[in-house]
Amino acid sequence: RIPRYHRCLSTDTHVTVLGQQYKRDPTTNITSAIIDKLERRLHLQQSHPLCILRTLIESHWPSFTHLSNFTPVVTPARNFDDLSFPADHPGRSTTDSYYINKDYMLRTHTSAHEVETFAKGERNWLLTADVYRRDEIDASHYPVFHQVEGASIFSTSPNSIHELEEDNARLGEYLKTSNIVIEDIPHITPSNPRQPTHDPRHAELVAQNLKLNLNSLLLALFGGRAGVGSGEPLRVRWIEAYFPFTTPSYEVEVFWHGKWLEILGCGVVLQSTLDRAKVPDSIGWAFGLGLERIAMILFSIPDIRLFWSQDPRFLSQFTPGNIEPFKPYSKYPPCYKDVSFWLPEQGLHANDFCDLVRDTAGDLVEDVALIDSFTHPKTKRSSQCYRINYRSMDKSLSNEEANAIHERVLAHLKGNFGVEIR
Ligand code: FA5
Ligand code: MG
Structure with a gap:
């Protein structure tokens, strides 16, 4: 089973969603970036x-x-069973959907x-x-x-x-x-x-x-x-x-x-x-x-x-009833940071990786791409390299700021998935 990224929300035993408390369980994978x-x-x-x-x-x-x-907030029955999704449909998995606990999901x-x-x-x-x-x-x-x-x-x-x-x-x-x-x-x-x-x-x-x-x-x-x-x-x-x-x-x-x-x-x-x-x-x-x-x-x-x-x-650029093209304000420079790591034994789903980056970096992340993946011929260990593009939409991000966010991503990656950074 692939470990998932769990972040402490209000308490360790419960999670608050739209004013309602729900008991956490091993299915819980909703993040605070989403709750916001x-x-x-x-x-x-x-x-x-x-x-x-x-x-x-x-x-x-x-x-x-x-x-x-x-x-x-709906039950999996509404989201899937009502619509005849088979029991093993990939959409039901915690790698694809946000669960509050096993009984409730988004x-x-x-x-x-x-x-x-x-x-x-x-x-x-x-x-x-x-x-x-x-x-x-x-x-x-x-x-x-x-x-x-x-x-x-x-x-x-x-x-x-x-x-x-x-x-x-x-x-x-x-x-x-x-x-x-x-x-x-x-x-x-x-x-x-x-x-x-x-x-x-x-x-x-x-x-x-x-x-x-x-x-x-x-x-x-x-x-x-x-x-x-x-x-x-x-x-x-x-x-x-x-x-x-x-x-x-x-x-x-x-x-x-x-x-x-x-x-x-x-x-x-x-x-x-x-x-x-x-x-x-x-x-x-x-x-x-x-x-x-x-x-x-x-x-x-x-x-x-x-x-x-x-x-x-x-x-301020939009008016009800009107379709006028948006005039982009200046685009700030991108800041690319690569991260290479040895995969844990259980592997690491790309969606788990992306969700962790999104939860840590918020909207400062523009794009995440898997740029390399290989398996060592002797040890059979697998390694992956992702390229993260950090870019703010509102201001120019300094290299120090991007580094600080990237360091937090690396720390969460180690702490939550047990990967070994190369
Ligand atoms: C569905 O969600 C079906 N429920 C649509 C449907 C309804 C089929 C009724 C039959 C009858 P799909 O997963 O393809 O299908 O998503 C529908 C649309 O949502 C996509 O075509 C796309 O426009 C949008 N969409 C899907 N994923 C994303 C995403 N991550 N970000 C933004 N838009 C998305
Ligand atoms: Mg589709």
């Missing part, structure tokens, strides 16, 4: 780019119920609220929330980010087939005006099948309705802003995907800064999700999109850490 983020609720701060984008997305589906007030996606929302009788809804994942560190990944979940369910009666046909025709017309380039794929294929209980025509129309709805959202957000920076039309592509709780499933990627950036996952809701919510005779779609990634493209925000900045030079 729980009260920020950026998607509800007027004039914050994430709130502006949430409002724009909500205005695209005015007839849907708009929800944004769910606590991030939601890793907004899908955690699908069953309870459908169970309340909502049939067309959007739900925005902060989500938490242990992940790599770079300009487009952050351990806290925001998602908008959207879902729409239709009756399985034949009438609904005609309604879907009409709605799809209407959306298709709207999309003809599109100045974005969309690479599509077939709705249903042997590798991305419909569900056995679904009528084939109905499943096809629901999948098509999902794609048309999301393409028209992208047109509403990015149309008029063709090029987003480059002068070229925005390129969007659909790809087949897999989620334990939808089939068929898709992901959407957008071409940005020379690379394909994934912005959302979606699919036709698994029948078992609706069964758990006790919704009879229905078929529908759901999606989950990453607000930060879309906001970075729309507002030309170069680094995901900026969303957490309290610097007026950042916050």
Whole structure:
């Protein structure tokens, strides 16, 4: 078992999360850097780019119920079991998710609220929330980010087939005006099948309705802003995907800064999700999109850490209802520090390493890259070298300051994982 980085929070036996005390246990891996983020609720701060984008997305589906007030503390049953995640799914592991203890965790996606929302009788809804994942560190990944979940369910009666046909025709017309380039794929294929209980025509129309709805959202957000920076039309592509709780499933990627950036996952809701919510005779779609990634493209925000900045030079640039490109204030010089170490016998997961760096250095860390790893031919011991880029977004970091932070990272690394620094 891989040891995890545990930091003392309020007491050794308990951890306080949003004013509530929870008993620690061997699963506990939430850090204070994460706990500090729980009260920020950026998607509800007027004039914050994430709130502006949430409002724009909500205005695209005015007839849907708009929800944004769910606590991030959920049970693993809500986050995983409700959505048919298999018992051995890697997402459940403590290397990937933040656990308060074995009974409570921070939601890793907004899908955690699908069953309870459908169970309340909502049939067309959007739900925005902060989500938490242990992940790599770079300009487009952050351990806290925001998602908008959207879902729409239709009756399985034949009438609904005609309604879907009409709605799809209407959306298709709207999309003809599109100045974005969309690479599509077939709705249903042997590798991305419909569900056995679904009528084939109905499943096809629901999948098509999902794609048309999301393409028209992208047109509403990015149309008029063709090029987003480059002068070229925005390129969007659909790809087949897999989620334990939808089939068929898709992901959407957008071409940005020379690379394909994934912005959302979606699919036709698994029948078992609706069964758990006790919704009879229905078929529908759901999606989950990453607000930060879309906001970075729309507002030309170069680094995901900026969303957490309290610097007026950042916050003062945004106005509700407006999409004006962000004007970066000067970028301070990077400060690279390498760390090489012999791995402990149990190994060391990259997410554990990144989380320790994030908890020690906070937003002063911009990027962490594994640059070398080798196994000694005789002793068979393995060694790794990570390169950490320390860079403040608000000021120039002196070499002494960077060294001091790096020393703390090294000390925590030795103290918590028992690695031997080379
Ligand atoms: C999900 O979270 C699914 N719940 C989406 C879904 C909903 C599928 C409903 C089907 C039906 P995924 O792990 O791919 O999927 O994340 C969705 C989006 O969140 C990504 O496309 C990306 O835009 C964003 N995202 C994921 N990880 C990060 C991260 N570390 N930092 C910022 N954004 C992220
Ligand atoms: Mg994904």
